[in-house]
Each structure stands twice: as C-alpha cells, then as structure tokens.
Amino acid sequence: xxxLPAVIPTPPVSASPFPNPKSQYCCLSRNFSAAxxxxxxxxxxxxxxxxxxxxxxxxxxxxxLLSKYMELLPQSExxxxxxxxxxxxxxxxxxxxxxxxxxxxxxxxDGHLDPRSLRFKRNIHGxxxxxxxxxxxxxxxxxxxxxSHTSSLVACGVTMNSLIGIDVEEKRRRTKNNIxxxxxxxxxxxxxxxxxxxxxxxxxxxxxxxxxxxxxAYVKALGKGFSSSPFNTFTIRVNTAAxxxxxxxxxxxxxxxxxxxxxxxxxxxxxxxxxxxHYVAICLERQETGGAGKAxxxxxxxRKTIPSVEDELVSGTNAVVTIGGSVTQF
Amino acid sequence: MASITRASVSMPxxxxxxxxxxxxxxxxxxxxxxxxxxxxxxxxxxxxxxxxCCAAKQETVDKxxxxxxxxxxxxxxxxxTGESKFAALGADSLDTVEIVMGLEEEFDITVEEESAQSITxxxxxxxxxxxxxxx
Numbered sequence: 001x002x003x004l005p006a007v008i009p010t011p012p013v014s015a016s017p018f019p020n021p022k023s024q025y026c027c028l029s030r031n032f033s034a035a036x037x038x039x040x041x042x043x044x045x046x047x048x049x050x051x052x053x054x055x056x057x058x059x060x061x062x063x064x065l066l067s068k069y070m071e072l073l074p075q076s077e078x079x080x081x082x083x084x085x086x087x088x089x090x091x092x093x094x095x096x097x098x099x100x101x102x103x104x105x106x107x108x109x110d111g112h113l114d115p116r117s118l119r120f121k122r123n124i125h126g127x128x129x130x131x132x133x134x135x136x137x138x139x140x141x142x143x144x145x146x147x148s149h150t151s152s153l154v155a156c157g158v159t160m161n162s163l164i165g166i167d168v169e170e171k172r173r174r175t176k177n178n179i180x181x182x183x184x185x186x187x188x189x190x191x192x193x194x195x196x197x198x199x200x201x202x203x204x205x206x207x208x209x210x211x212x213x214x215x216x217a218y219v220k221a222l223g224k225g226f227s228s229s230p231f232n233t234f235t236i237r238v239n240t241a242a243x244x245x246x247x248x249x250x251x252x253x254x255x256x257x258x259x260x261x262x263x264x265x266x267x268x269x270x271x272x273x274x275x276x277x278h279y280v281a282i283c284l285e286r287q288e289t290g291g292a293g294k295a296x297x298x299x300x301x302x303r304k305t306i307p308s309v310e311d312e313l314v315s316g317t318n319a320v321v322t323i324g325g326s327v328t329q330f
Numbered sequence: 331m332a333s334i335t336r337a338s339v340s341m342p343x344x345x346x347x348x349x350x351x352x353x354x355x356x357x358x359x360x361x362x363x364x365x366x367x368x369x370x371x372x373x374x375x376x377x378x379x380x381x382x383c384c385a386a387k388q389e390t391v392d393k394x395x396x397x398x399x400x401x402x403x404x405x406x407x408x409x410x411t412g413e414s415k416f417a418a419l420g421a422d423s424l425d426t427v428e429i430v431m432g433l434e435e436e437f438d439i440t441v442e443e444e445s446a447q448s449i450t451x452x453x454x455x456x457x458x459x460x461x462x463x464x465x
Binding site: 083084085086089150151169173175176177182185186212216225226227230231232 | 400401415417418419420422423424427428431432434442443444447448
C-alpha cells in the first residue's frame with residue numbers, strides 16, 4: 001500500500017477509492033456511482049464517549065461497491081470472507097471487515113489513514129485489536145473497538161480507553177429450543193427466574209434475546225474468550241423494583257458468581273433498540289464514577305453508514321431507542 | 331451476532347476441501363441410520379475400506395450433520411461434512427450453543443461450556459461426543 005502524505009496539493013490520480021479526505025468534506029450523494037466519495041473524517045471519541053457505527057446489509061446492493069470494499073482487505077481477510085457459505089453470509093462478513101477498517105480510518109490518528117493499511121492482531125485470548133505501526137514519535141491512541149454482526153445488521157463500537165463489547169441481534173430471533181429449557185441449561189438461576197416471571201411468550205422471547213446480547217457484550221468486553229466466563233458464572237441484573245422487564249430507566253449490572261455480594265462495578269451497560277428491529281447491547285469498562293460510586297451515563301453517538309457513500313447521524317432519533325442502562329445520546 | 335473474535339483468518343474453500351470418499355460414505359449411510367432417538371445404535375464394526383481416519387464414527391458425524399442442518403435451517407441436500415465449520419455455514423454464537431444443546435440431548439451427554447466453545451467444526455463435535463459417550 002502507499003500511505004498518503006498529510007498534505008498534498010491535488011488528489012493523487014490513482015485507483016484508490018479514498019483520495020485525500022482534506023479535499024472535500026461533503027460526501028452525501030445518495031446516488032451511488034462508480035466513484036466513491038471520501039470517508040468523512042471524525043474526531044476521536046472523548047474519554048467519556050462511545051461511538052456506534054452500523055451498516056444495514058440490505059441497503060448495500062451495488063456489486064461495484066462491494067468489490068471496492070473487497071479491495072480494502074488484505075488477501076487473508078478476503079479468503080476469510082469467501083470462506084462463508086453463500087452470498088448473504090459473505091456480504092455481511094465483508095461489511096463487517098469493511099466497517100471496522102473504514103471506521104478506524106476515519107479517526108485519522110496519524111495524519112491520513114488508508115483503511116487498507118490497517119493491520120489487526122488478536123490478543124492472547126483471541127480478541128481483535130489494531131496493530132499500529134510503530135514509528136518514532138508515534139504514540140498509538142488507546143482506541144478500543146468491537147464488532148458484531150447478523151445477516152441484517154453490522155455494527156462497530158469505538159471508545160477511547162474503555163474496553164468495549166457489543167452484540168447485536170434481531171428482536172424476533174427465535175431459539176429452536178424452548179427458552180426456559182435453554183436458560184436453565186446455560187443461564188443463572190436469577191436469570192431463569194426473571195424470564196419465568198414473564199407470562200407473555202412473545203415478551204419472554206424478547207427478554208431472552210436482550211439477556212443474551214447483554215451477556216455476549218460483557219464477555220466480549222472482557223476480551224478473555226468465552227471459555228473464561230461461561231454464561232452460567234455471571235448474572236445480568238436489572239435494577240427495577242416492581243417491573244418485570246427492562247425499561248429506559250433501568251440500571252443494568254453484572255454480578256459474578258464468585259463474588260456475589262459484590263456487584264461488579266467495573267462494567268456498565270447500555271441496551272438499545274435499533275430501527276425497531278434489532279437489539280444492540282453495549283458493555284463498557286467504567287472509567288470514572290460520579291459521587292457515591294454512581295456511574296456517569298454512557299454518552300453515545302450513533303451513526304448509520306454506507307462506508308464511503310453516506311453517513312447519517314441517528315442518535316437522538318427514533319432509530320436508536322435506549323431501552324436499558326443509563327445513556328445520553330448526542 | 332457472529333463476531334470476528336473467534337473466526338479464523340484463513341479458511342479453505344469448502345468446495346475443494348470436501349473429500350470425495352467422505353461424500354460417498356455420507357450418502358451411503360444417511361439412509362440407514364435414524365436421526366432421532368436417544369440411544370446410540372451399538373456400533374456396527376463394518377469394514378468400510380474408505381474410512382481411513384481413526385476419528386469419530388461416521389454415524390456420529392452424520393447425526394451431528396443432521397442437527398447442524400436443522401439448527402441452521404439448511405436444505406437436506408446441503409453439502410455439510412466433517413470439515414465444515416459452523417461459522418462458515420452461518421452459525422453465530424447462539425446457534426453454536428443450540429447445536430451443542432441438541433447434541434447433548436441426542437447423545438445423552440453433558441458438554442462443559444469451555445469445551446463447547448472450542449468446537450468449530452462438525453468433526454470436532456463428533457470427536458468430542460465420542461469421548462464423552464465412552465465415559
């Protein structure tokens with residue numbers, strides 16, 4: 001690859017779909033044509049912020065666009081994408097890799113960052129991380145990210161400093177097994193009770209999915225692999241007195257079985273309903289607390305994107321509804 | 331739901347990795363062994379000359395394949411073999427846990443969550459089942 005220099009007088013004439021972003025900032029053309037518009041650069045999240053980016057695969061239909069995305073990936077990632085069985089799975093895998101690369105590239109940590117130039121590695125437990133180029137004077141930012149995808153949604157969460165885990169799922173996802181049988185086998189007793197107390201089977205199924213995504217998000221935030229935190233070793237507790245299910249003011253907390261008296265205060269959660277169709281669970285390492293151990297709310301900025309085509313700020317709209325945890329949307 | 335955390339970076343193309351002789355065995359056996367039913371048929375030690383690998387019995391693999399196809403709603407004629415990776419077939423983490431739960435019921439075993447998380451292919455599932463069944 002060729003790293004673009006920080007300032008150039010004219011955009012380079014090349015096949016790169018990502019010319020110098022400084023040359024233009026407006027890229028909101030809805031009619032996609034062969035030329036990609038530059039990625040809109042974004043300020044790094046502040047220490048207290050979480051950025052959520054997502055792509056809706058059904059809205060990305062252009063074959064030339066998908067080929068351009070493929071060109072962003074190194075050969076190993078292309079092979080990985082092509083290893084999935086069938087177009088739909090390949091597409092969401094491609095969009096997941098594209099989303100993470102283009103999203104991190106927007107933060108332009110070191111002058112311009114070509115999405116193709118990013119390298120990823122896994123930590124000792126398999127959690128993906130950016131492998132920043134080490135060069136003199138360059139201090140890599142403590143940018144943290146996590147991805148999740150289903151065939152109908154691909155999402156990436158980004159923070160500065162805070163470990164983050166996210167998980168997305170369709171609201172109407174059904175398990176093949178009976179929910180309570182599944183929960184008895186894999187969740188904790190408290191969670192089984194919580195589900196059992198819900199008389200309506202539709203609501204019960206949705207609560208199950210909410211719990212599942214929160215538990216996944218927690219394990220992914222921990223970054224130590226699923227085998228280090230089996231689902232029946234920690235409980236997701238919802239702090240509502242009389243209510244049976246999540247609501248916007250409910251606090252969500254995690255309690256690990258090995259220290260039950262001690263609600264683990266290190267982690268805070270958000271549960272969102274996206275586009276009325278998906279649940280997104282976010283788990284963050286708590287950075288600071290307000291007085292008396294109370295956490296600050298999660299400051300969330302959410303953007304829907306088709307990388308290099310359009311971005312749409314959706315936080316604060318009804319596309320992103322907080323249904324659990326303490327969240328302020330910007 | 332599927333996350334990048336666990337998927338391996340490079341994967342063989344599924345069409346080239348299917349072993350021709352395995353496919354033939356699978357076709358021969360799929361009719362003879364019932365998929366449902368809790369007890370394993372006492373193993374028939376037939377001399378199947380094509381079965382070179384000393385891993386799990388073909389009937390175990392076939393049962394795993396059936397459970398995987400059911401969980402992932404794959405057509406009956408979908409090419410799924412021992413080498414097939416769950417993730418490549420579209421299984422996310424919830425599917426994988428459901429598959430393991432289905433295997434526990436089918437084979438009357440208990441799979442520790444730590445082991446469950448390390449199963450990524452049909453063959454690995456079949457091998458693990460046989461180890462547990464032997465106990």
